[in-house]
Structures are given as structure tokens and as C-alpha cells.
Amino acid sequence: MQDPKFIKSPKKSPLILTIVVLFFLMVSGVYICSIRLWQISPRTNAKFLNIKALDQQQQQQCQAPDIEQWEAPLIHFPNPKTFNREECVCNPVRYFAIFSMQRSGSGWFETLLNSHINVSSNGEIFGLRDRRSNISSILETLDRVYNLDWFSSASKNECSAAIGFKWMLNQGVMQHHKDIVEYFKKNGVSAIFLFRKNLLRRTISLLANAYDKDVRPLNGTHKSHVHSSAEVSSA
Template identity: 75%
Template sequence: MTGFHNHKTSQEISSFDEDASFSICYGLWAECANNPVRLFAILSMQRSGSGWFETLLNNHTNVSSNGEIFSVKERRSNASSIIWTLDRVYNLDLLTSASKNECSAAVGFKWMLNQGLMQYHKEIADYFNDRGVSVLFLFRRNLLRRMVSVLANSYDRYAKLLNGTHKSHVHSHEEAEALSKYKPEINATSLVKDLKTMENMVLEAIEYFSSTRHMILYYEDLIMNRTKLMDVQRFLGLPEMDLSSRQVKIHRGSLSKHIKNWDDIDKTLRGTVYESFLSTDYSN
């Protein structure tokens, strides 16, 4: 693939720069034109560890993972806008804070399932296959923990527990402890149904993109077995490095201390296929 394609008019460049908050790159990648680049996308769900995982990838000298490109609704309004945005990313036409000055060996971003990915899955899968985009699925095994994280993060958007500032990710144990003091109350009546819905969405996404070159990862496995990161680097054709992240896990230890109506939740999940979610724990 070529390193830089400048096919846009000045008006188009100005529009994209304003809407996407990106700086258009006018030649930084030219020196890397003959450098093979692996294109990738991290397909995940909110509060599944994708932010932490992306910081690990960006800790690699030769990786540029550019965040949630499709968090902006205009970029996912229809299939055409999605393809247009994908071209901007994969043609290396733009810079974000994750862009490296070195010749990148892998370039991509993270994409949440509810950001147009499922709605336009056929067009996106075809694009991935045509461009040779490798897919990294990243999910959580313990969906109850994900639910706690989603509810707590949603609460903090309004409560702003850290000195009036909302933070989805933190870099100190003090900040993590402050955020973890909020205990969400989970709807026990719809809990099993809600967990099943999340589970089905994961399975559906994997099926939709089964034709792509892909790798399925789980947050818990990455936490417990850091050799999984070496597998990821080999999958992306990268020189292997020890990767690290400054992010600190917010909800540590037993879930019983993070859910307000724990007794109800414990009673609801006992004897179900989700009973293991009550006791599964890991450290970070």
C-alpha cells in the first residue's frame, strides 16, 4: 500500500479537520511508503478493557491506534460515511495523538459494537476483507463486572466524583478508590435477560466478522496471562516488546463490595449459567 494519498480538495480537508478534530498529514508518511503496514481494528464494547488494551498497543514503538474514531455520530451516519472515514484512517491521511513519527508497522483504532458496526456489518466486513484489515475482538468474560463498570461510569458522567471532573480511566490508586466508592444498584428482575442480551451481541459480532482475519481476546485472559500480548504482537506482525500501561483498574476485588443490592444479585444468579460471575476475580 502507499503511504499517503492526497485526493481531497482544500474544502474537504478543512471540513474533515473541523469535524473530526484531526490534523491532516501532508507527507509525514511519504518516507514510509514502502514500509509494509498491518491495518487493524479493535472491535469491542464499552467498559470491556479496550481503552487499557489500546494504551498497551500504543506503548509499542511501531503501533498507532487512534481511539474511538466512530464515537462521532456523523462518521457512522450511513455506510458511505463509514467507508469514507475508514479510508482516511487506513490511507494514513491523518494524524491523531496516537500517530508515531516512526514508520508504523500497524495502524488502526477501536470500534464499539454500538457505533454503526452491527448495523452496517456486511459493508464493513467486505471493506475489511478487501483492504486486508485484521480484526482484534476484545470482550469481557464476566459480563456482570462489565455491567458494574458501565453503570458506575454513567453515574460519574454527571456526579464527576474526581474534583468535578469525569474520568473514564484513571492513573492512580487514589483516583480508582474514589470512583469505586459509588455502588450501583442493578435491576435484579431483568438481570439474566440483560446478561443474555450482551452475550448474544458478542456472539453475533463474531459471526458477522468471521470471514475476516481475526483474533478473539478476553480482558481477563490478558490480565492473567501477559504472554497473550505477545500473541497479539505476532498476529499483527510486530517486533515483540514488553508493553505497559499507566491505567489503574477501578473495581478491584470481590463484586460484593461494588454492588449496592448484592444480596438480590447473588440470589438471582445462583443456579443459573451466570453463577460463576459472582465469584470470578482477578488482579490487575
């Protein structure tokens, strides 16, 4: 009988240890890769957006600027029917609408926006009743504006970076507010609310404007805004 001190323990197979180590490394690698892909996928999806080519037969990918994920729905690549955006076809465009009331400084604010070479604010496009007679007319007009097919004195070039207009609350907004909100959410339109804090000053401005309309017309017609010193002196 052998002495227990000298009994050798059986050798562990190196093949089994190798398999265990390789399996552990494989599982760790898959886990790390999955975590990394999950982290970068939102940014990648936000950068590359598919748009329709002008001939509507092919699609091309436009690389948007380095934007956050929440900004992606606000970036658009319109395809106008009335002209070709040419080299600016991949320039992103943002949509906006200025909601305000008369005599609240919206004219000055819109002039400030239009001073930028690539920003177009097209004024009170719903001032005409025909354009706001029903929700279908409103949505059709909105589509033309945001597809860059609306032409006015504020229209810029094919490289416009932001397009919008001024919309008074009494021009169909309150009557069709649910459909308008749904359209804005669906198409990623930013709403800018501009109101005058001092209601007394606004009331005075309304009364003064009404007085000028009846008593002090400019060259035979009334103008609620003047844009030069010559117009002021001749009023």
C-alpha cells in the same frame, strides 16, 4: 548358403540413439524446470509488490519481508496525501480494528498497543455521530485512517508498522456490518474482537461508571478512564 551362426546382425545407427537420448534429456529438463518454477512462484509474488510512487508518474517495487503467501494481502504500502513517508515508503504497514463494548478493557488494551513506537491505535474515531451517520461517511473515515492521513494523539511517525482504531459495536457496526466486512476483506484489515468474559463484572463496571458520571466528576467533568495516580486521588 551361409551358416546361421555366422550371420551378423545389422548395426544400429549411433545417430538414432543419440537423438533418442537427447530428446529424453530435453523432456526431463523441461519437466523439472516447470516443477521448480511452480514451487517458487507464490513466494516470489508475495515478496515483490508494486506501489504507486509519490509523484504518481512512476512505480517502484518494494521488497516486503520474508512472509508467507497467506500474509501477502495483509501487507500494505500506503501513500498518504498529507505527508511524505520518505525513507519509510517501502516499510510495510498492517491495518487493524479493535471491536469491543464499553467497560471491557479496550482502553487498557489500546494503551498497551500504543506503547509500541511504530503502532498507532487512534481511539474511538466513530464516537462522533457525523462520522457514522451513513456508510459513505464510515468508508471515507476508514480510508483516511488506513492511508495514514488521520492525525490524533496516537499518531506516530512515517515509519508506522501498524495502524488502527477502537470501534464499539453500538457505533454503526451492527447497522452497516455487511459493508464493513466487505471493506475489511477488500483492504486486508485484521479484526480484533475484545470482550469481557465475566458479564457480572462488566455490569458492575457499567453501574459504577454511571454512578461516577453523576456523583463524582473529575474537575467538573466525567472521565471514564484515569491515566495517573493524581487523577485517581483527585476523583
